[in-house]
Amino acid sequence: MSLPASLQDLVDQFKKLPGIGAKSAQRLAFHVLRTPREDAERLCTAIRDVKDRVTYCTTCNNITDVDPCPLCTDDARDHRVICVVEEPQDVNVVDKTGGFKGVYHVLMGAISPLQGVGPDDLKIKGLLARIGVDGVDEVILATNPTVEGEATAIYLARLIKPLGVRVTRIAMGIPVGSDLEFADDLTMGKALEGRREV
Numbered sequence: 001m002s003l004p005a006s007l008q009d010l011v012d013q014f015k016k017l018p019g020i021g022a023k024s025a026q027r028l029a030f031h032v033l034r035t036p037r038e039d040a041e042r043l044c045t046a047i048r049d050v051k052d053r054v055t056y057c058t059t060c061n062n063i064t065d066v067d068p069c070p071l072c073t074d075d076a077r078d079h080r081v082i083c084v085v086e087e088p089q090d091v092n093v094v095d096k097t098g099g100f101k102g103v104y105h106v107l108m109g110a111i112s113p114l115q116g117v118g119p120d121d122l123k124i125k126g127l128l129a130r131i132g133v134d135g136v137d138e139v140i141l142a143t144n145p146t147v148e149g150e151a152t153a154i155y156l157a158r159l160i161k162p163l164g165v166r167v168t169r170i171a172m173g174i175p176v177g178s179d180l181e182f183a184d185d186l187t188m189g190k191a192l193e194g195r196r197e198v
């Protein structure tokens with residue numbers, strides 16, 4: 001059965017979203033078709049508002065609707081400690097723990113030669129500028145525990161250490177609630193490396 005052109009177009013647009021396959025896209029399109037017009041209008045408005053109002057902070061590159069972002073202008077945060085992450089969504093992951101009270105810097109990716117992403121493609125210059133003028137004491141490298149994330153962390157550490165700033169890397173290892181028997185060798189090795197005194 002072929003779908004009406006407008007419905008097929010909606011399915012095609014949903015398929016472009018990450019993690020949405022053909023069946024999920026069709027399910028979403030039929031859901032929009034079944035919902036009241038007001039709900040569909042609210043969805044359209046929300047999408048339009050995100051595109052019109054959300055931008056990137058000129059200080060840290062996090063997503064925001066005011067510039068600089070509320071995290072960068074919060075005097076209660078410790079501006080001498082910067083946590084470096086790969087993507088804006090990583091800021092939320094770190095911040096919702098409540099354990100970090102410093103500020104952030106979003107690289108907008110990680111070094112990945114296979115995908116054509118080099119250091120010049122990342123927001124590294126802005127980080128170095130912040131270290132130079134903001135009296136930064138520590139930079140925490142919270143890039144992902146992937147080959148690309150590790151390469152990015154090593155590259156940044158080599159750039160930052162000569163500036164006289166403490167450079168640390170987040171610990172990696174066994175997740176809470178997991179059994180040791182399911183840990184792979186690399187994860188177990190990282191857990192042993194990141195051990196601390198009790």
